[in-house]
Amino acid sequence: MALAVLPYPSMDFVPLDILTADELDQIVANIDAINNATVGSGNIAGNAITTAKVADSAITKAKIDFSTMGAIWSSFYYSGTSLSDQTVSVKTLKGTNLSIRISAGGTAVRIISGASGINAIRQYWSAKLNNVAGEYGVAGLKSASSVYTRFYGSMGNTAIGEGEVASTASSGTDGMCDANLGTVSNASRTSTTAEFLLLRESTDAEGWTIYGKIGSGGMLADASFGAKTQSATGYAPTVYQRSATSSNTSYVFNCIEVLES
Amino acid sequence: MKALELNRIAIWRPKLLDDFTIRESGAGRPFAENHIIKKTTAKTYRYAKNYEKDKIKFCLFVITYSNDAKDVESQLDKIAKKIGAKTAEEYVSKSSDVSFNYLDIYLEEK
Numbered sequence: 001m002a003l004a005v006l007p008y009p010s011m012d013f014v015p016l017d018i019l020t021a022d023e024l025d026q027i028v029a030n031i032d033a034i035n036n037a038t039v040g041s042g043n044i045a046g047n048a049i050t051t052a053k054v055a056d057s058a059i060t061k062a063k064i065d066f067s068t069m070g071a072i073w074s075s076f077y078y079s080g081t082s083l084s085d086q087t088v089s090v091k092t093l094k095g096t097n098l099s100i101r102i103s104a105g106g107t108a109v110r111i112i113s114g115a116s117g118i119n120a121i122r123q124y125w126s127a128k129l130n131n132v133a134g135e136y137g138v139a140g141l142k143s144a145s146s147v148y149t150r151f152y153g154s155m156g157n158t159a160i161g162e163g164e165v166a167s168t169a170s171s172g173t174d175g176m177c178d179a180n181l182g183t184v185s186n187a188s189r190t191s192t193t194a195e196f197l198l199l200r201e202s203t204d205a206e207g208w209t210i211y212g213k214i215g216s217g218g219m220l221a222d223a224s225f226g227a228k229t230q231s232a233t234g235y236a237p238t239v240y241q242r243s244a245t246s247s248n249t250s251y252v253f254n255c256i257e258v259l260e261s
Numbered sequence: 262m263k264a265l266e267l268n269r270i271a272i273w274r275p276k277l278l279d280d281f282t283i284r285e286s287g288a289g290r291p292f293a294e295n296h297i298i299k300k301t302t303a304k305t306y307r308y309a310k311n312y313e314k315d316k317i318k319f320c321l322f323v324i325t326y327s328n329d330a331k332d333v334e335s336q337l338d339k340i341a342k343k344i345g346a347k348t349a350e351e352y353v354s355k356s357s358d359v360s361f362n363y364l365d366i367y368l369e370e371k
Contacts, residue, residue, distance in 0.1 A: 012278040014309045014322045015361045016265050018286050 006030045262359050264293035267305070268325050268368040270340055272349070274356035275318040279311040281334050292324075301326075308333045315346035319353050325368055333368065340366055 008026040013019060019027075098114035111117070276282075284307040289300050308330065309322035321337050344364075352362050 010278060012276055012280075012282045012309075013284070014273055014276055014307065014320060015262065015271075015359050016322075016324060017284055017307060018290070 007033050263361065263363065264298070265290065265324055266363060267292055267294070267301075268323060268370070270321055270323050270337070270364045270366040270368070271361050272344070272352045272364055273320045273322060273361040274353045275311045276309060276320045276322075281308065281310040281330075281337075283308055283330055286324075304328075306330075306333075308337065310334065310337055310341075312341040312344075312349075314341075314344060314349050317346045317349045317353065319344070319349040323368055327368070327370075329371070332371065336368055340364075 007029050011023065011026055011030070013023070099112040286301075286305050286307065288303050288305075290305060291298050291300055293299075303326055305324050305326055306328055307322060307324045309320055311318060311320050313319075321341055323333065323337065325333065327333060355362060
């Protein structure tokens with residue numbers, strides 16, 4: 001496609017030409033077409049305007065559609081409860097070996113190999129439920145404020161649901177995430193133990209609690225969940241444990257979006 | 262913007278169409294002759310064509326009373342051959358929508 005397709009592409013003139021009124025109208029129509037066109041669709045080809053012609057201040061993250069760029073992906077890594085400075089090696093969704101160095105608290109990240117840049121760093125707080133295999137479980141998230149919150153549920157490495165909480169909700173009725181807590185094959189768990197992981201994306205100290213129910217019983221009260229508000233240090237609260245002998249651990253996950261090399 | 266000078270060859274950045282094009286104007290156009298502004302007494306014709314020299318594109322145009330398009334085009338072609346790429350590049354870089362340069366070359370009258 002030509003860089004630009006004008007309504008009157010065959011206008012021909014040089015300096016000193018006396019243009020007719022019609023020709024002047026056609027020039028205006030051409031200018032209008034360029035002014036009103038969207039680069040990349042319609043009259044102007046996507047490669048008509050290079051980034052060299054666009055001021056840096058005009059290019060903001062909000063205006064870039066990373067989902068279509070292909071090379072952007074996210075990598076979750078497990079930081080444990082200590083959040084200490086550590087080197088992490090992970091495989092990306094595309095199978096690339098990525099090695100990164102993360103500071104305590106996950107606020108500073110350095111690419112060692114496998115990526116050419118960092119797009120964003122977000123922290124996810126998680127709460128884990130240990131449950132008996134085969135039970136149907138429901139977990140919900142209540143935000144302590146009207147701040148918009150998303151949360152996700154996963155079983156092992158498989159996402160099983162997600163929900164949103166737009167405002168303070170009554171216990172467990174909003175932002176529900178369903179899970180059929182069947183048997184999960186995992187080297188760290190027995191074959192009869194399932195794990196329901198609730199992740200909440202947050203970059204601030206908003207308080208939040210988890211509600212839910214396990215099995216055929218009714219919604220468990222807060223106390224049964226042992227719900228706590230999020231502390232300023234960023235640790236997730238420990239949540240429900242099915243039996244007194246089950247252990248629960250809270251984790252903080254850092255999501256780092258990187259540009260693949 | 263320079264004043265119109267009849268029969269004097271002008272050089273400009275390439276126009277939109279590469280083809281040899283003609284535009285007719287009625288009598289009464291102001292033009293400069295020996296720094297005196299006069300008015301044309303008959304129709305004038307603007308002839309223009311794009312040329313390329315070592316990947317440098319440029320336009321030659323001229324305004325004249327002559328309506329012999331073939332002859333004018335032939336003369337423009339010969340003049341274009343004499344213009345080097347460096348000269349063309351220099352004039353093209355100085356051109357804008359309204360700014361052009363005259364060469365010290367004139368159409369030969371028959």
